[in-house]
Amino acid sequence: MKVLVLVKQTFDTEAKIELKDGKISDAGINMIINPYDEVAVEEGIRLKEKGIATEVVVVSAGADKAIEAIRTALAMGADRGVLVQQDVAADEFARAKALAKVISEQAPSLVLAGHVAADDGSSQVPTRIAEILGWPHINVATTLEIADGKATCNCEADGGSQVIEVALPAVISTQVSLNEPRYPSMKGIMQAKKKPVDTVAAEAVESKTKIVEFSLPAAKAAGKKVTGEPADLAKEIANFIKNEAKIEIKK
């Protein structure tokens, strides 16, 4: 079975965000694989190690430098990559269209993705891809089992969690608790350099949405810092909770 993993290259989660000419500046930003996608890559590699997957293909849409994210995934143990050259400003609709086209061509039995991108965090792309392909999708998966042409996952749900089973081919979006991604080994990094990465141009699809303004949130002014005996601190906080925040106390 062929497994395809979607990886988005994102800013390091520690990155400080600055605006330049009204846009988010990527100057000096350390780029990483979206943390959820790293979990998806790890899961794909584990499926191969278990003998369930025969090949793990990593696909990323974005600027040329997104190839670094693909190389990292290859160093972890994925087999080959496809870079879909696309304007990073493409919206979820255009990205889903471009990625779904590559997925159709690659014809995997399973697509693994993150459940949200840590940058623009829209939680749309895998769901849209599943709709385009007419496949089932399990979202926010915390476990994954593949057997008898089916995928079964525990996943987060509103008001609890649930166990869902779907027939393959399917899209599964991961939560970080699914696994602990490995670090690429030195040998893995050397091997990754020789693994094939194809580059394709994205299908020309117009975005349906447009970002008209970026801004930085007003910095929350730090309030009062209080020190002293626990009893004094307690008085200060209690006064704030009752009189400022006006929270009702259940005695």
Add this chain to the structure above:
Amino acid sequence: MAGTWIFVEQRNGNIRKVTFEMLSEAQKWGDEVSAVVFGKGVAGLAPELAKYGAAKVYVADADVFAQYNTGAFVAQLAAMIAEYKPNAVLFAHTFNGRDLAARISQKLELGLATDCIAAEISAGKGVFTRSIYAGKALAKVEVAGDPVMATIRAGVFEVVEKAGAGEVVNVAVAATAADVYQNVKEFIPTVSARPELTEADVVCSGGRGCKGPEGIALVEQLADLMGGAVGGSRAAIDSGWLGHEYQVGQTGKVVNPTLYVAAGISGAIQHLAGMSSSKYIVAINTDEEAPIFGVSDVGAVGDLFKVIPALIDELKK
């Protein structure tokens, strides 16, 4: 045209507060606001929805809607959009809401703005504010579409009562059991007497500084005194002191309470992403330099094992 539709989030007949928040906010845009509810035996929810201004309540009542499933819900909503032609459809940014919204948007080849914290819709266009880069930046997104589609974060809009006609429209059921392709083998509800984390007015969270279940128990006592929910930092969750569903932050839940209390939490950027938009923030931390103090209204430099018991006594006075 059928105005603005609010897709109702409910489980077993209990409507989630975010639905009322959306109904209330949508009144500001001038268009007629209606609610859309799918379920089994849900017609009785209409009066509750009318209380927040729903002019009509579109009800799709059938066994196939008894619990959320993508296939049947998408089929039903697609049929209704084609028939009634709403100008906009808003969903809650819950697991189900975002699944349905993204799926239907793709099916109809529409744009979608997700997890919005501000919204304005007029003349077939929606302008939505989204928090991006884990709250470190904001983006204003324009969505033109027929209908305009968005999902809304819980807790950002105020609930305002306003009597609506609440006229029940029983719609034709367009989905069948054949549309269901996910087999939900088990649903495990979170059993808690406390409110849902994303909807609570008060959230008290504990971090590594709680040092173990005893510290978390103090945080829980404090939360209960205020009818609040309990949350935790990733360190507290990874240590196994709280279940995964209680994590607040970038990889956990985003909360928007009136009051957030952080006890023994340093305030890493990934934690701040989940709580810094709280109206009031109180932090208790032994380290005077802890970054959490940078976003706190009241920052108490002290040992939570001493401060929380004293605070509980003080609040009870």
